Amino acid sequence: MKKQHNTLLSLMAVVAACAAFAANTSSARADEKDHGHSHEKKVAGPNGGRLITSVKPRLEFFVTKDRKVKITAVDDHNNVIPLAEQSVKVSGGSRFKPVRLKFEKKDGALISTKPFPEGKKLPVIVQIKTTSDSKTVTEKFYLDQNKCPECKNEEYACICDHDH
Numbered sequence: 001m002k003k004q005h006n007t008l009l010s011l012m013a014v015v016a017a018c019a020a021f022a023a024n025t026s027s028a029r030a031d032e033k034d035h036g037h038s039h040e041k042k043v044a045g046p047n048g049g050r051l052i053t054s055v056k057p058r059l060e061f062f063v064t065k066d067r068k069v070k071i072t073a074v075d076d077h078n079n080v081i082p083l084a085e086q087s088v089k090v091s092g093g094s095r096f097k098p099v100r101l102k103f104e105k106k107d108g109a110l111i112s113t114k115p116f117p118e119g120k121k122l123p124v125i126v127q128i129k130t131t132s133d134s135k136t137v138t139e140k141f142y143l144d145q146n147k148c149p150e151c152k153n154e155e156y157a158c159i160c161d162h163d164h
């Protein structure tokens with residue numbers, strides 16, 4: 001009887017330790033998120049696309065109805081501004097047959113000459129050089145065009161806090 005009691009106690013200790021561990025890891029994660037996103041509220045781009053905030057000016061990555069990629073420069077107030085010297089490379093699609101898109105300038109924005117490959121949740125790699133001598137900034141995400149039930153943006157441009 002005594003032995004059983006001990007087992008139960010140690011089992012309870014394990015459960016308590018697990019709960020404490022889980023609580024710790026989740027708060028550590030929240031901290032990380034705060035630092036990564038600098039407390040700024042996420043917004044979608046002016047066309048409803050994904051806003052790339054790691055470059056200045058920001059760029060919006062947007063997929064048009066005919067699946068072409070449109071890159072638009074956006075100022076701090078989310079207004080469209082004409083692109084300057086930025087060079088943007090976009091590649092992605094299936095891992096075995098990645099596609100590199102070429103762009104042409106149109107109305108101050110860049111639009112891909114070909115559509116992005118068909119498929120659900122394909123990886124996208126965007127490489128940006130703001131000026132010819134600036135460092136290349138790389139953004140990676142998945143092109144998921146399902147509508148987010150909360151913010152109504154397509155998931156690749158979702159502005160909710162939840163992770164996908």
Ligand SMILES: [Zn+2]
Nearest residue numbers: 148151158160
């Ligand atoms: Zn959302």
